[in-house]
Amino acid sequence: MSGARGKPSRLAPNEAPFPRLTLPGEPTLIYAIGDVHGCIDHLRLLEQRIVADGRLTPGLKLIVMLGDYVDRGPNSAGVLDHLIAPAPDGFRRLCLRGNHDDMLLRLVEGTVDPEWWLEFGGAETLFSYGYDLQHLAGDRRRAVSDIIRRFAREMPPTHLAFLKRLPAALTTPRYFFCHAGVRPGVSLEEQSDEDLLWVRAPFLEHKGAPFERTIIHGHTPSKKPFVSRYRIGLDTNACRGGKLSVARIAADGVRILSV
Structure with missing residues (x-):
């Protein structure tokens, strides 16, 4: 990722190698x-x-x-x-x-902790799709989880592909x-x-x-x-x-x- 932090150790390896082009x-x-x-x-x-x-x-x-x-x-x-x-x-x-x-794709697929992803820069991404996390009330973790599930369902198929x-x-x-x-x-x-x-x-x-x-x-x-x-x-x-x-x-x- 861009910044001082490195790759989080909790990320699982990919099921198949990503394509390489020549x-x-x-x-x-x-x-x-x-x-x-x-x-x-x-x-x-x-x-x-x-x-x-x-x-x-x-x-x-x-x-x-x-x-x-x-x-x-x-x-x-x-x-x-x-x-x-x-x-x-x-x-x-x-x-x-x-x-x-890659992390955004993992988020949509449900293999990344949403709270960690938000620290990774995801809040700005959500906002660009119309989801504002600035005014959450009550159980924040549950609210974030609900928003992420909705976002994953509604993300444009062209973006996901x-x-x-x-x-x-x-x-x-x-x-x-x-x-x-x-x-x-x-x-x-x-x-x-x-x-x-x-x-x-x-x-x-x-x-x-x-x-x-x-x-x-x-x-x-x-x-x-x-x-x-x-x-x-x-x-x-x-x-x-x-x-x-x-x-x-x-x-x-x-x-x-x-x-």
């Missing part, structure tokens, strides 16, 4: 976007910049979303609506799974895209879903040999994008007053855009 060649342009967290206005502005930047370039132009579309920011429901809609003309969009997206099909990673000949990062010493093909969505210190503090590909990720917020030979980190805390950032990846290198 492209045999590099697209002409890739625009990799960091954690949105409900900041729909930032996302729309950034897409406008992407369209202006790439509109005259022929070939495959791919927008890769690095996960965490929901929680903490003002309009998670609006972000999912936007991502379900077609990509801008001339572009393709590929959305990866973030740990917050979108969350269910999100892949955990994308591989191209030069780059590896995922939400959180990878575990050093493990081949990219053998990375666990847990690490792809949650890893922090082992990945961020790695000083050894470079990975098989440059890792493009979000998950761990910073004031500005982090760029090194090992990795490019793109979570710049849009939901807490920072910017939403994108790495523009082309044959001539990587350039950062932010709004």
Whole structure:
């Protein structure tokens, strides 16, 4: 998750591995976007910049979303609506799974403690769907449980289907895209879903040999994008007053855009 807390130990493993995608060649342009967290206005502005930047370039132009579309920011429901809609003309969009997206799905499926999820940023997500927890009275835990059950029944089927099909990673000949990062010493093909969505210190503090590909990720917020030979980190805390950032990846290198 974005922030200081790590993966909660009480989460059960997934029943089946999440999908992984591979492209045999590099697209002409890739625009990799960091954690949105409900900041729909930032996302729309950034897409406008992407369209202006790439509109005259022929070939495959791919927008890769690095996960965490929901929680903490003002309009998670609006972000999912936007991502379900077609990509801008001339572009393709590929959305990866973030740990917050996975947690929302687990909540709807009934495998997450609602009170813990609310601390995780879920109250803002509920509000974006029209559920206001600010004025609960009486038995709060029972009231929250009732609201979560109602939310799970009424969540738009298109949003639920979108969350269910999100892949955990994308591989191209030069780059590896995922939400959180990878575990050093493990081949990219053998990375666990847990690490792809949650890893922090082992990945961020790695000083050894470079990975098989440059890792493009979000998950761990910073004031500005982090760029090194090992990795490019793109979570710049849009939901807490920072910017939403994108790495523009082309044959001539990587350039950062932010709004």
